[in-house]
Amino acid sequence: MPEYQTFEHDVLVIGAGGAGLRAAIEASAGGVSVGIVCKSLLGKAHTVMAEGGVAAALANVDDRDNWKVHFADTMRGGQYMNNWRMAELHAKESPDRVRELEAWGALFDRTKDGRILQRNFGGHKYPRLAHVGDRTGLEMIRTLQDHGVHRGIDVHMECTVITLLKDGERVVGAFGYERERGRFRLFKAKAIVLATGGVGRAYKITSNSWEYTGDGQALAYHAGAELIDMEFLQFHPTGMVWPPSVQGILVTEGVRGEGGVLQNKDGKRFMFDEIPDLYKNQTADTPEEGWRYCQGDKNARRPPELLTRDHVARCIVREIKAGRGSPHGGVFLDISWIKGKLPNADEHIKKKLPSMYHQFKQLADIDITKEPMEVGPTTHYMMGGVRVNGDTQMSTVPGLFAAGEVAAGLHGANRLGGNSLSDLLVFGERAGRFAAQFAREHGAGQISLAPIEDAARRALEPFERNGADAEGPYQIQHELQEMMQDLVGIVRREEEMLRALDGLQQIRKRARQVAVPGNREYNPGWHTALDLENLCTVSEAVTRAAVERRESRGAHFREDYPNKDAAAGKFNLVVRKGPDGSMQVRREPLPEMPAELKQIIEEMK
Amino acid sequence: MPQATFRIWRGDAEGGKFVDYASEVSEGMVVLDAVHKIQAEQANDLACRWNCKAGKCGSCSAEVNGLPRLMCMTRLNDLPLDQPVTIEPMKAFPRLRDLVTDVSWNFRVKEKIKPFKPRPPDAPDGTWRMAQEDVERVQEFRKCIECFLCQNVCHVLREHQKHEEFIGPRFLVYAAALEMHPLDVEDRTQELKQAHGIGFCNITKCCTNVCPENITITDNAIIPLKERIVDNHYDPLGKLIKLFRPKT
Numbered sequence: 001m002p003e004y005q006t007f008e009h010d011v012l013v014i015g016a017g018g019a020g021l022r023a024a025i026e027a028s029a030g031g032v033s034v035g036i037v038c039k040s041l042l043g044k045a046h047t048v049m050a051e052g053g054v055a056a057a058l059a060n061v062d063d064r065d066n067w068k069v070h071f072a073d074t075m076r077g078g079q080y081m082n083n084w085r086m087a088e089l090h091a092k093e094s095p096d097r098v099r100e101l102e103a104w105g106a107l108f109d110r111t112k113d114g115r116i117l118q119r120n121f122g123g124h125k126y127p128r129l130a131h132v133g134d135r136t137g138l139e140m141i142r143t144l145q146d147h148g149v150h151r152g153i154d155v156h157m158e159c160t161v162i163t164l165l166k167d168g169e170r171v172v173g174a175f176g177y178e179r180e181r182g183r184f185r186l187f188k189a190k191a192i193v194l195a196t197g198g199v200g201r202a203y204k205i206t207s208n209s210w211e212y213t214g215d216g217q218a219l220a221y222h223a224g225a226e227l228i229d230m231e232f233l234q235f236h237p238t239g240m241v242w243p244p245s246v247q248g249i250l251v252t253e254g255v256r257g258e259g260g261v262l263q264n265k266d267g268k269r270f271m272f273d274e275i276p277d278l279y280k281n282q283t284a285d286t287p288e289e290g291w292r293y294c295q296g297d298k299n300a301r302r303p304p305e306l307l308t309r310d311h312v313a314r315c316i317v318r319e320i321k322a323g324r325g326s327p328h329g330g331v332f333l334d335i336s337w338i339k340g341k342l343p344n345a346d347e348h349i350k351k352k353l354p355s356m357y358h359q360f361k362q363l364a365d366i367d368i369t370k371e372p373m374e375v376g377p378t379t380h381y382m383m384g385g386v387r388v389n390g391d392t393q394m395s396t397v398p399g400l401f402a403a404g405e406v407a408a409g410l411h412g413a414n415r416l417g418g419n420s421l422s423d424l425l426v427f428g429e430r431a432g433r434f435a436a437q438f439a440r441e442h443g444a445g446q447i448s449l450a451p452i453e454d455a456a457r458r459a460l461e462p463f464e465r466n467g468a469d470a471e472g473p474y475q476i477q478h479e480l481q482e483m484m485q486d487l488v489g490i491v492r493r494e495e496e497m498l499r500a501l502d503g504l505q506q507i508r509k510r511a512r513q514v515a516v517p518g519n520r521e522y523n524p525g526w527h528t529a530l531d532l533e534n535l536c537t538v539s540e541a542v543t544r545a546a547v548e549r550r551e552s553r554g555a556h557f558r559e560d561y562p563n564k565d566a567a568a569g570k571f572n573l574v575v576r577k578g579p580d581g582s583m584q585v586r587r588e589p590l591p592e593m594p595a596e597l598k599q600i601i602e603e604m605k
Numbered sequence: 606m607p608q609a610t611f612r613i614w615r616g617d618a619e620g621g622k623f624v625d626y627a628s629e630v631s632e633g634m635v636v637l638d639a640v641h642k643i644q645a646e647q648a649n650d651l652a653c654r655w656n657c658k659a660g661k662c663g664s665c666s667a668e669v670n671g672l673p674r675l676m677c678m679t680r681l682n683d684l685p686l687d688q689p690v691t692i693e694p695m696k697a698f699p700r701l702r703d704l705v706t707d708v709s710w711n712f713r714v715k716e717k718i719k720p721f722k723p724r725p726p727d728a729p730d731g732t733w734r735m736a737q738e739d740v741e742r743v744q745e746f747r748k749c750i751e752c753f754l755c756q757n758v759c760h761v762l763r764e765h766q767k768h769e770e771f772i773g774p775r776f777l778v779y780a781a782a783l784e785m786h787p788l789d790v791e792d793r794t795q796e797l798k799q800a801h802g803i804g805f806c807n808i809t810k811c812c813t814n815v816c817p818e819n820i821t822i823t824d825n826a827i828i829p830l831k832e833r834i835v836d837n838h839y840d841p842l843g844k845l846i847k848l849f850r851p852k853t
Binding site: 040041042043044045046048049099102103104105107108109110113114115116117132133135138139142146147149150155157180209210211242243244245246249250355358359362363364472473474475478516517518519521522523524525526528 | 617631632633634635638644645646648649650651652653654655656657658659660661662663664678680701702703705707708709712715716720721723726731732733734735736737740743744747748750751783786788789
């Protein structure tokens with residue numbers, strides 16, 4: 001019988017980034033007891049890395065903006081694979097969620113008349129991103145954290161959940177460990193909200209930290225929940241490429257929003273070479289028009305650098321593959337050129353993009369006010385994830401909710417920049433509200449001991465192995481990352497992905513033989529070993545869905561099927577665990593959109 | 606590839622020692638890269654905190670060659686690699702394991718500070734109007750990534766262990782951000798003076814010197830707070846006026 005401490009909460013939130021904190025605050029406001037589990041210390045989650053801003057049709061800068069335009073932009077950006085209900089709710093509710101942050105102490109940059117300032121971003125028709133320089137995510141997480149700590153929420157810091165516990169169909173608890181002493185913890189809960197973020201650690205080049213090992217997706221999958229859209233993984237077009245140790249660190253889209261341009265080694269602005277049909281009417285014809293757009297000219301259309309991320313990333317890959325890349329295998333991103341356009345451009349850049357200035361100066365010896373940056377695509381964001389009800393955020397398992405990156409639906413085949421911070425707020429709030437409601441309407445469930453014993457035994461096995469085929473966890477993790485990067489990356493081919501599926505089987509076998517030295521007290525080797533299983537599960541889901549989508553759409557690009565296929569545009573791919581334990585993928589027709597929403601999309605074309 | 610020696614403190618609350626690890630060094634590496642490399646190749650159980658690896662989350666605070674730094678923002682080519690690079694945990698907090706310390710005290714302190722309390726909205730739609738200029742003053746403080754390096758070097762905490770009487774520079778900055786927030790109407794000066802122990806700060810500016818976000822902690826946050834307290838609690842003119850004001 002394993003030893004563990006037991007905690008009881010009406011609602012347990014797993015993950016303490018923007019979505020988790022917002023959910024916890026709302027659940028607590030719903031009059032139930034709330035516990036929140038964070039894998040790191042409170043306030044360190046990946047939300048702090050979000051730079052550019054939070055998208056909301058406040059119409060403070062351009063009064064032509066409203067929820068309908070935001071809805072249409074989100075659907076167009078997602079190639080119409082989005083859950084239309086989520087896109088509708090998101091566009092309608094994000095302005096209130098942003099204003100609410102201000103009431104809780106957030107200090108956004110201001111317009112001249114003292115309202116919240118908004119900036120341009122890729123795929124958004126009007127300036128829509130409320131922001132604080134280029135550290136919007138930090139402002140958001142700190143505001144939520146500081147508001148949340150006064151609401152009686154129990155915080156379990158540095159704690160990782162390894163399995164969800166069910167009573168019949170319903171989720172009634174979670175089992176995990178705390179890092180400090182390595183002791184097990186049992187959480188009994190009437191409802192659980194997953195807010196664990198993404199899967200970036202499945203790839204070698206990523207903007208994500210060690211935490212993002214697909215925990216929530218894998219926990220939900222093993223609990224019987226459905227995943228959806230797992231083939232749609234966003235590669236952010238601009239990550240750092242040099243020096244090697246900083247490869248993958250994010251360079252905000254805000255650089256392009258402020259007028260930054262992409263150039264190849266010949267100094268050519270290659271983004272003008274190819275404009276997708278969906279965006280022909282909205283894209284500038286000349287560099288001059290693009291610059292006027294960045295300066296707020298309402299009659300100008302946006303420069304091609306501000307096309308959607310999937311497209312920009314692919315254009316960059318095309319330049320690099322054609323031998324027109326920068327010395328270290330990227331392309332150039334230049335903001336210093338605006339010196340010729342603006343007085344005091346140096347100061348302007350430092351003020352608008354302070355952390356980018358700092359980051360390049362300190363890590364790459366580059367002064368971005370004077371010279372171009374070298375950038376290339378980096379694994380950034382999972383559009384897919386746990387399939388949820390658009391209104392309540394409940395998964396297909398009763399009592400199990402999901403919000404933020406771990407949930408799927410809002411972004412379809414490609415997410416617009418700025419739509420994740422608003423996603424966290426809108427659906428964090430909804431998940432918290434409906435989880436509290438579920439908890440009020442349901443009693444505590446029965447927790448059986450067998451799955452706890454099983455999870456504890458498996459978790460401790462890595463300490464006992466010392467056989468000839470036992471390996472360290474980091475080696476296995478690195479090999480998985482290299483393989484996913486090479487075989488299931490930005491440009492995909494069936495034959496490579498099938499090789500990846502074989503490779504994943506081998507890696508999973510090795511992961512089950514992983515050995516770690518030392519003891520249970522704050523042992524990162526052990527934590528890495530335990531995360532491997534989740535990485536394997538989400539990698540398999542990404543790969544199987546990517547094989548099954550035989551077309552190119554949004555973030556999913558198939559070299560062997562380079563075009564969009566109208567028939568494939570009519571279904572989502574759903575992944576779930578079959579009765580025999582194997583992973584199953586099935587097609588499911590997109591839900592029918594109501595006529596009034598269809599009309600909005602038509603009007604905005 | 607060139608090699609360097611990393612002298613890393615290994616141990617727990619009971620005690621420990623420095624252990625030398627030789628490791629390869631490549632262009633652009635930061636201290637955290639070296640720690641990760643050693644963790645992956647030589648010491649799987651080497652404990653350290655990290656998240657963003659871009660100076661934005663404030664998790665990887667440590668003392669590198671005796672100086673409080675974020676490991677992710679400390680370039681190896683700025684250090685003399687002909688000598689061992691020493692890496693040890695922050696000293697103002699209890700040690701847990703290797704480079705990880707128990708920073709939970711900071712989270713408890715924050716809860717004691719009165720939360721944000723805004724004035725009624727300025728506009729009928731429930732929103733406020735603020736000038737960019739007024740916002741910027743507080744935005745400087747809100748850049749804080751809570752790395753706790755300022756707490757680590759503050760001698761009131763580090764040498765004198767006044768954790769129960771003094772909230773430290775991080776939370777003076779936090780209180781300043783609230784007090785100077787254009788919308789906030791709460792008064793925290795009484796607590797700052799007493800329970801939060803602002804008087805312990807004798808403005809040696811050690812905190813300002815180590816702040817990775819370059820927040821001017823002492824001059825822009827602590828000194829104005831001290832002035833505000835003096836205004837509210839020691840103002841002789843105000844006292845005189847109060848004395849002669851007819852009692853209501």
